[in-house]
Amino acid sequence: MPKVRIAPEIFFLDRTSGRPLQSQIREIVVASILSAQALPGALMPSSRKLAEHLGVARMTVSLAYQELVDQGYLETQSRSGYLVAHTDAVPRLSADGVGKPSENSEAWRNVVSESLQDRRRIVKPKNWRSLPYPFVFGEMDATIFNxxxxxxxxxxxxxxxxxxxxxxxxxxxxxxxxxxxxxxxxxxxxxxxxxxxxxxxxxxxxxxxxxxxxxxxxxxxxxxxxxxxxxxxxxxxxxxxxxxxxxxxxxxxxxxxxxxxxxxxxxxxxxxxxxxxxxxxxxxxxxxxxxxxxxxxxxxxxxxxxxxxxxxxxxxxxxxxxxxxxxxxxxxxxxxxxxxxxxxxxxxxxxxxxxxxxxxxxxxxxxxxxxxxxxxxxxxxHYDLLIRDMRRQFARRRKVMVDALGKTNLEIAGAAQFGGSSLWVKAPAGIDTENLATKLIDDGVVIEPGAPFFGGGNVPTEYFRLGYSSIPIEQIETGVRLIYDRILDESASG
The missing domain is CATH 3.40.640.10 (Type I PLP-dependent aspartate aminotransferase-like (Major domain))
Structure with a gap:
């Protein structure tokens, strides 16, 4: 009986993750086995075909396959290539009797007391690292870390x-x-x-x-x-x-x-x-x-x-x-x-x-x-050396940021007297920094609106926080200028 060959098209890599390609290949193959897309005895795509499909070197696929053989997920067969192994290391459930997923939120409404999803919280865009002007707080600069x-x-x-x-x-x-x-x-x-x-x-x-x-x-x-x-x-x-x-x-x-x-x-x-x-x-x-x-x-x-x-x-x-x-x-x-x-x-x-x-x-x-x-x-x-390097870097970044803000009419409403890694900034009255933050994403700029930090109903809208722990120093002045230009546009349109 001819063996079923798995199509390479079911496998995809995440090129934006920055993770090793060989590791990703191992993971997507294991995922296909655990999810029963690749059943025991099925033939894996040849290393050449999978490499062509994924756009990687054939050796990368071969090394990933060999590692999976060593782990027992795949096995080799003369003239057939790599097959999904018959192994009890992979527990499988029969599809019989497995119900389809359904949504039944009503069953939980009477026992879940309130929605935490509605709370005020600080939210950063998931792709902030890929943006050129990330004024986010509390994030590291990977170039400083050892x-x-x-x-x-x-x-x-x-x-x-x-x-x-x-x-x-x-x-x-x-x-x-x-x-x-x-x-x-x-x-x-x-x-x-x-x-x-x-x-x-x-x-x-x-x-x-x-x-x-x-x-x-x-x-x-x-x-x-x-x-x-x-x-x-x-x-x-x-x-x-x-x-x-x-x-x-x-x-x-x-x-x-x-x-x-x-x-x-x-x-x-x-x-x-x-x-x-x-x-x-x-x-x-x-x-x-x-x-x-x-x-x-x-x-x-x-x-x-x-x-x-x-x-x-x-x-x-x-x-x-x-x-x-x-x-x-x-x-x-x-x-x-x-x-x-x-x-x-x-x-x-x-x-x-x-x-x-x-x-x-x-x-x-x-x-x-x-x-x-x-x-x-x-x-x-190592920690003490890291702190030394961070202090030096942050001192330079803070100075550039203060100088850049000094060329605008934005007010530094708060700053740690000993240093820190952020400034608390106040825009002109009438500016809603939550709307401002949304629009600045189009300019590649990330800021933190101030509203989540306030309690009560009458929340000020003009405050925002600018962090400088993860933004390159050469990006700060342009980033501040983009923020100010958006604020001027908002003021003119308002």
């Missing part, structure tokens, strides 16, 4: 000596990473802690979410900054907290405006999100005194303190917390790369123990391999 050092640390973390610790399921944090946080990160912020007072998290956002979950098991009256980080506000509201928004000024959150009966205050005192304002020392003292007098707790999000190229950052609020009223959230993601998703929560030992138990109900612990790789990268000095 990929070779990271790969070396990853290989070291995968070694036999470290594997047992990584492969365990005991919900423990990597002791090397915890030790680095204790000995290097926290002292830079003026904080002293013990190992039992630290929890490794999946980024600072996860740390704040854990704090919110712990605090809202009973009715909670909380305060957030306005403007402020939108996910903190949404998390509190989602968990049932009664939230008051307190307007910030150029010295951060004013403690005297915190309502009576407040139980928890969420702040970014060293580097306010998004304006960059630093809370004054007098206000910090006042806030800590209020916390003690009113029996409040404070959740401090201390991000981007490493980007201090103009002057040293102020000490963390936690550094002067003598009454253990502050939970401190930090992150490696901003300085390394956002996809790393590693952060930490620091607080009283009994609170951290509760947070650890809560974390174990969601996930045991952040991936052990990432923790150990990051620990090696930090301990071997």
């Amino acid at each position: 990929h070779t050092a990271w790969r070396g640390c990853a290989r070291q973390a995968m070694g036999t000596r470290d594997f047992d610790a990584m492969a365990s399921n005991d919900a423990t944090d990597d002791p090397l990473l915890v030790n680095y946080v204790l000995s290097r990160m926290l002292p830079r912020r003026g904080i002293a802690a013990r190992p039992e007072q630290i929890l490794i998290t999946v980024g600072a956002q996860n740390a704040i979410w854990l704090a919110v979950e712990l605090l809202t098991r009973a009715p909670l009256k909380a305060v957030c900054e306005n403007p402020g980080y939108p996910d903190t506000l949404q998390a509190l509201r989602w968990c049932g907290a009664q939230v008051s928004m307190v307007d910030v000024d150029d010295q951060g959150l004013p403690p005297e405006k915190i309502p009576e009966e407040t139980q928890a205050v969420f702040v970014t005192p060293s580097h306010h999100a998004p304006t960059g304002a630093t809370m004054s020392r007098m206000r910090r003292t006042q806030l800590l005194e209020q916390a003690q007098a009113r029996d409040m707790v404070i959740i401090e999000d201390d991000y981007e303190f490493e980007m201090s190229f103009l002057e040293p950052p102020s000490p963390a609020l936690k550094a002067t917390d003598t009454n253990q009223r502050v939970l401190y959230a930090g992150s490696f993601s901003k300085a390394l790369f956002p996809g790393l998703r590693l952060g930490y929560l620091v607080g009283p030992a009994h609170v951290i123990a509760e947070a650890k138990e809560l974390r174990s109900m969601i996930l045991r612990n952040p991936p052990g391999h990432l923790q150990r790789t990051a620990a090696y990268f930090l301990a071997q000095g």
Whole structure:
């Protein structure tokens, strides 16, 4: 009986992904086998025909095929080429009795309490990396990052000596990473802690979410900054907290405006999100005194303190917390790369123990391999060199951006006094920066509209954030000019 030959036309490569072609070929062949497009015994396209179809070298296909033979997905047969293997490594379900997918949203409307998709959030276009003027915040510049050092640390973390610790399921944090946080990160912020007072998290956002979950098991009256980080506000509201928004000024959150009966205050005192304002020392003292007098707790999000190229950052609020009223959230993601998703929560030992138990109900612990790789990268000095290079680059980019904005009538409404990686900008009255951002995409420009940072109904429309962590320095002046030209067009048409 003649064998079925699989047509090469069912295979496609993603040329925009930047991923190795050989890896992509292996993946699309495996996908075709798992989805039953390629059944056991079927003949694969010859390496020549598949190479011609995909527009790659024949050797690339041959090497991919051979790797799949070694893995047991394909097998070779004399004069026939490559066949889909008969193997129990690929579980298959009978098509009999398998229902067709259907949409039944109504069945869930009564049990899903509200739509999170409608919340205000910061959204970047998926193709922002391909655009010439990406003024996005919190993204890395791959030209600065030491990929070779990271790969070396990853290989070291995968070694036999470290594997047992990584492969365990005991919900423990990597002791090397915890030790680095204790000995290097926290002292830079003026904080002293013990190992039992630290929890490794999946980024600072996860740390704040854990704090919110712990605090809202009973009715909670909380305060957030306005403007402020939108996910903190949404998390509190989602968990049932009664939230008051307190307007910030150029010295951060004013403690005297915190309502009576407040139980928890969420702040970014060293580097306010998004304006960059630093809370004054007098206000910090006042806030800590209020916390003690009113029996409040404070959740401090201390991000981007490493980007201090103009002057040293102020000490963390936690550094002067003598009454253990502050939970401190930090992150490696901003300085390394956002996809790393590693952060930490620091607080009283009994609170951290509760947070650890809560974390174990969601996930045991952040991936052990990432923790150990990051620990090696930090301990071997690569992190400190990276921070040095970022500070130098960001100082130059910030100057170019400030000079470019100075040639317009756009106002720098907020900037971190120690440096940072973004500016908070105000357009002329009447400009809707959400509409502006949409139109700027046509010019290859990405900005972050300011509306998601504000709470309440009467949201200002003229603010936006310009990040300079990932945009090439030579693109900044032209990008700012394109933004200003669009604003002039909007003003003229309005």
